[in-house]
Amino acid sequence: MRDVAVVGFAQRQMKEFEGSPTCVELLVPIFAELFEQTGWTKSDIGFWCSGSSDYLAGRAFSFVSAVDAIGAFPPVAESHVEMDAAWALYEAWLKIQTGEVDTALVYGFGKSSAGVLRRTLALQLDPYTMTPLWPDTVSIAALQARLGLEGGHWTEKDLAAVAQRSLADAADNPYAIRSGKEGVDELLARPLYADPLHKHDCSPVTDGAAAIIIAAKDHLPTTAERPAWISGFAHSVDQADLGSRDLSGSPSARRAAISANVGGAPIDVAELHAPFSHQELILRKELGLDDSVSINPSGGALTANPMFSAGLIRIGEAAKQIWSGDAQRTLGHATSGPALQQNLVCVMEANR
């Protein structure tokens, strides 16, 4: 295996992006920021990979328009996944493992506010037995939350505690679109949104984009003083039929954690992509994270959840913890699909 490190990260998150659904105007300054961080230009990038969805943009081949932001002439090596860009990062990491390239820039973008997000996401469900009913994402998560509540896996207070901590932590994150100082009791007193979930248990509809640069050993930018070395990287998927899954757990998250050797040494900070409060509780259990682990110091997806980049942002936030010297070993997690169907885990370390 080649040693690969995360060496650059930039993000933008906002309630409503005023520009085009291809977000090309949003990607241009993000790429510029990455080049400033690394001292590189586009010719230093061996491979480009993005995560986005045309259904979000309401426009065919929107990811091709986004390539304009690269300045892709002369032609560049480029690929795309219809997944959170964390999976694009996985593809780029594999590409570096093949030895074909040494560096990659990975980006994700999405203008969730262009449509009705909870309807748009019904298109990721089984097209024969589910999409025709248009089940919305929030309702599916609520069914999952109730199963855990009534099955004794968590309490309403546990959910509120996750929201309380996330909102408080988000106060220090300039990109978060939601934050607050309310206590658990205040949150519980709020009206229900999708019984048994409150609005603060559900991630806000968010527009945004993010990008990460990874590079192989001997190809790092000179600016990388304390690179975040990727020591474990894995993803897994559970079956699509919601009724056949035990929704109070996430076998795919557990499998990904085992493959990425999360339990091999203590984790200092974990950034979990949990768009709903109870999903953080599922992930902490399945990834084997105890109370000593700092969870989502950025505020996490409950305070900003741009589609197709929120997972990549978790990895970027976890890498920053290593760059700054605050942590030795961190974890970034991404999810995709309904009710934690697909999960990806990226473990990063200060020491190679």
Added chain:
Amino acid sequence: MTGLRDGHVVGGRTSDGVVRVPPPEFDPVTHAATTDFVGVASEGTVVSWTWVPEPVKAQPLDHPFAWALVKLDGADTAIMHAVDVASNDAIHTGMRVRIRWAAERVGAITDIACFEPADTAEHSESFSADEGSAEGVTGVITPVSLDYVYAASPEESAFFRGMAEGRILGQRCPVCRKVYVPPRGACPVDGVPTTDEVELAGSGTVTTFCIVNVPFLGQRITPPYVSAYVLLDGADIAFLHLIQGIDAHDVRMGMRVEAVWKPREEWGTTIENILHFQPNGEPDAAYETYEGHL
């Protein structure tokens, strides 16, 4: 789906002995096609539920309702569907519910209109046994309609505002100096936004074209007609539009054309202000003048 059309629910027994509803196409363990089909009841138990105070478009009910995971009697897995109850106080886990069939069944999941509490008066089953022997359902049509609010980028906005004034506005890339029309959020060569505004003439050269012979949904002109790339004089990127005013088979590369605008009072912030391009009578442009744009 054939079962649904005939008014009963069919599950599939997989290699682990589990009866799954709806039946999976393939066994999750052996990956073999599911062949052991089992009829299950149209009544069952709520496993989990949530309340929808404001349904979104195309959901099974247009008034507040509950979504539930329902385990039908005889099945081991639950199916997600709507339950028609008056409020979130009228549903609970463990509640018995029954399928309310759609008035017309076609062999789709929507043949189950929704579920209703099992203690309400029984609806008469409208199908006869004969229908069960009819031909199997071989396809499902799922209409998908999504609405978007489209926001133009700053560069697109400049272009469309120009359109409303009868002007064709391009922008020049500050790095490579190429003129793009419509202008873009980023020059595809340099990755920077195009900036300096350039007003372009309504005349140009056909670089390449195609004759559309295939009818399609939403088509506004009767085929055959011509879609062409027109390189406007002063622009570096060709512009896609229609060519009219000449027989489709006489359109050629290098042909000189001009924009034909709608009457001024019909102008809006839209590309449709230009109806089409038509030959402007000038001699054809030499190949060398546009070969770099093919």
